[in-house]
Amino acid sequence: MSDDTKTPESASTGPETKPVTDWATDYDIFDPNYVENPFPIWDELRQRCPVAHSDRWGGSILPTRYEDVYAIAHDIEQYPSGGGIAVVPLLPPPDGEAASAPTGPALPQGVPPISADPPLHTWTRRLILPTLSPGRVREYEPYTRELCRRLASEIAQDGQGDGAAGYAQQIPVRVIGHLLGVPEEMAPTFTEWVRDVLEFAYDEERRTRGIQGILGYLHEAIAQRRATPHNDYLTKLLESEHEGKPITDDVVRGMCALLLIAGIDTTWSSIGATIWHLATHPDDRDRLIAEPELMPTAIEEFLRAYAPVTMARRLPDGGEYNGCPIGAGERILMNFPGANRDPEVFDEPDRVILDRQQNRHLAFGAGIHRCAGSNLARMELRVAVEEWLAAMPKFEIADPAGVTWAGGQVRGPRTLPIRVS
Numbered sequence: 001m002s003d004d005t006k007t008p009e010s011a012s013t014g015p016e017t018k019p020v021t022d023w024a025t026d027y028d029i030f031d032p033n034y035v036e037n038p039f040p041i042w043d044e045l046r047q048r049c050p051v052a053h054s055d056r057w058g059g060s061i062l063p064t065r066y067e068d069v070y071a072i073a074h075d076i077e078q079y080p081s082g083g084g085i086a087v088v089p090l091l092p093p094p095d096g097e098a099a100s101a102p103t104g105p106a107l108p109q110g111v112p113p114i115s116a117d118p119p120l121h122t123w124t125r126r127l128i129l130p131t132l133s134p135g136r137v138r139e140y141e142p143y144t145r146e147l148c149r150r151l152a153s154e155i156a157q158d159g160q161g162d163g164a165a166g167y168a169q170q171i172p173v174r175v176i177g178h179l180l181g182v183p184e185e186m187a188p189t190f191t192e193w194v195r196d197v198l199e200f201a202y203d204e205e206r207r208t209r210g211i212q213g214i215l216g217y218l219h220e221a222i223a224q225r226r227a228t229p230h231n232d233y234l235t236k237l238l239e240s241e242h243e244g245k246p247i248t249d250d251v252v253r254g255m256c257a258l259l260l261i262a263g264i265d266t267t268w269s270s271i272g273a274t275i276w277h278l279a280t281h282p283d284d285r286d287r288l289i290a291e292p293e294l295m296p297t298a299i300e301e302f303l304r305a306y307a308p309v310t311m312a313r314r315l316p317d318g319g320e321y322n323g324c325p326i327g328a329g330e331r332i333l334m335n336f337p338g339a340n341r342d343p344e345v346f347d348e349p350d351r352v353i354l355d356r357q358q359n360r361h362l363a364f365g366a367g368i369h370r371c372a373g374s375n376l377a378r379m380e381l382r383v384a385v386e387e388w389l390a391a392m393p394k395f396e397i398a399d400p401a402g403v404t405w406a407g408g409q410v411r412g413p414r415t416l417p418i419r420v421s
């Protein structure tokens with residue numbers, strides 16, 4: 001196997017974990033080795049035990065072959081999303097008190113469409129898609145470009161900076177805030193809340209803080225829009241109807257919370273991983289500058305190779321996949337990143353090939369829950385790379401020991417010290 005894309009000179013952020021001795025029976029996706037370099041682990045599992053099981057974090061199975069991940073994603077009857085979606089609990093049960101917003105129970109309908117099955121899934125997804133269509137996304141591009149240009153030129157002028165915290169992390173939160181009508185000065189607060197919910201979900205206190213922050217903010221914002229409508233997506237949702245009735249505030253809150261949670265950490269992880277790749281692979285960096293027409297295939301390749309998102313389906317009553325039992329309340333980890341490295345489907349899966357032609361990657365999932373924000377994510381990633389390379393055609397990692405990766409549900413660099421060369 002080529003190590004071309006492994007991430008050895010790095011540390012991981014995450015919970016304390018007991019060392020793993022057998023990946024087939026006791027894996028832990030928070031294990032620092034898994035966070036830093038999961039690729040050889042998936043290779044081993046694909047050979048030895050393509051659907052692994054672990055009791056950790058409430059129990060789960062981990063498929064590593066493309067074929068299995070794809071099949072599970074499409075079988076919404078046996079593997080629905082309504083029983084719970086996160087790797088470690090993302091949201092409390094409907095009547096959970098711990099993470100309730102200041103104004104009452106958290107979210108009786110979850111965060112649709114991702115946490116829902118049809119029919120709730122169908123109509124809530126329909127309400128989201130027009131706002132994230134290719135045409136609408138083109139309208140958000142000038143704002144995104146101006147933002148990326150400003151951030152990249154600051155780093156270029158300083159001659160150094162953080163490609164993750166100072167660049168990648170700053171982009172999606174502002175773009176989604178712009179779309180939803182969240183003021184720009186709230187961006188750092190939202191970033192922290194989203195990290196609390198996804199990156200620190202294992203820490204009850206931080207998770208609760210993040211959920212309460214997001215839901216509390218949206219509660220106020222909805223009350224404001226009800227009093228004075230704005231020209232934003234939140235107002236538009238409040239004015240929408242389903243079967244002739246206005247949609248409830250709880251559903252609006254859940255959908256907006258999802259857009260924030262699903263659209264921020266994921267996209268910044270992809271942008272950060274791409275900057276990491278270009279910093280550590282100067283040949284690819286120079287080629288992309290010399291042949292900008294490769295940008296569309298290159299973006300798909302970065303998404304494939306560094307797919308950040310591992311979703312999950314929780315089966316309250318248990319079940320099985322291909323003879324592998326799934327205990328009651330256990331999860332299936334939707335290993336989209338592992339599927340993208342399957343040699344049965346991708347030639348030389350561990351190499352980034354900027355002009356890869358066959359690339360049916362699963363970074364955005366598959367089936368009815370396939371990412372509703374993929375047009376937006378692709379635009380953000382492309383513009384972020386274009387503006388970075390325009391401002392800094394030559395750059396490198398300033399301090400390999402200062403690179404950290406977060407893992408678990410969303411994998412990507414969290415600190416990335418860069419020196420402009």
Ligand code: HEM
Pocket residue numbers: 073081085113114115125128132176258259260262263264266267270307308309311312334336362363364365366368369370371372373374376377
């Ligand atoms: C590189 C960035 C992104 C990646 C890798 C990504 C990945 C994913 C994946 C794998 C799913 C499927 C989940 C499942 O099967 O349970 C998903 C769903 C979703 N994503 Fe994304 N996402 C990204 C960016 C975004 C953005 C920018 C938005 C919107 C602002 C967004 C909104 C959504 C929504 C609403 C769903 C739920 C769709 C449904 O259940 O029908 N995502 N995403």
